[in-house]
Amino acid sequence: MRTDEGQGKKIALAGIISEMARILADSAAAAAEAEEAINRGERDLAVGALLGIDAAIQAIGPLYAATISLHRSR
Secondary structure, rough: OOOOHHHHHHHHHHHHHHHHHHHHHHHHHHOOOOOOOHHOHHHHHHHHHOOOOOHHHHHHHHHHHHHHHHOOOO
């Protein structure tokens, strides 16, 4: 692998991983909010806090696949 090609892959991987970290951190925060709400007996608020996680789950799969694909391509 050429150095410039390797650097490009490193930059791409860093961007993808950063986006995955942001999505997962947002999801973890939503789950924590949901946990606090359910522990207070606020079921509707708890479930509402989790609704955005559906989009995160859909977004993570392709990002993960791209990460693995880039890593395996030499």
